[in-house]
Amino acid sequence: MHRAFAGRLFGAVLVAGLAAGVPAHAGAQDKFITVASTTSTEQSGLFGHILPLFKAETGIEVRVVAQGTGQAIETGRRGDADVLFVHDKPSEEKFVAEGFAARRYDVMYNDFVVIGPKADPAGVKGGKDVTAALKRIAETKAPFASRGDDSGTHKSEQRLWQQAGIDVKASGAGWYKETGSGMGPTLNTAAAMGAYALADRGTWLSFQNGRDLEIVVEGDRRLFNQYGVMQVSQQKHLHVKADLGKSFVGWILSDKGQKAIASYKINGEQLFFPNAAKSGS
16 A cells, blocks of 8 residues: 555656656756867866866766867857867857857867877978978878868868968878878878878877877977867857856866866876966957
């Protein structure tokens, strides 16, 4: 008798919850945000390191959509993410100017490096001038693997080719290959082809399939790689989780968040360097 009554009571609660549009198990499971970010923050292992720390402190789960920066910004523009964590400042500033975020914040930086085969067919190893290296790769028609996916890395690579005076669309037939994929798969392609590639240092350090690849060019100031964070505006998309998103942005910019970023290392080498500013741009 008691069991039957309990069953009827549970059924009544469930129906009432459904009628109100709220699942019976709602609550803690709804405390999450969606962060659209780059493949480099995901594939480098950074998020696997810092997000459990954030959840332990706040109880907020972060669900990451790892895409190229261009795709991530479009995800935010559609209102399909609460926060963006990306690395192409011109695109980020445009996102803010269009009213999709109130401001952007610097979070951390690392750098890009040119990866190439140890045989170095273009003869660029040890160079510090990235545009000179790209010119030499183009002149020798040495294989080059590009992400070709509108990511922050791809955007930076395209700017570097432009600064080098090379039109890869016009001259790249046979040696320039766009993978249309993330950093890890592009490095796999470069390894299989014996090709050069531009990579963020964080993903390169976490890459497990280097084969015959190594860093051939690094240290040029033009290889600086800044990451920013933006909260998607609730004025554009009423459904975004403004309070939870604000908690994440505040934490990642705080001393705790910045220390969490700095503490992520692979084989003793730090992958990202926190540099959060006190005010956004």
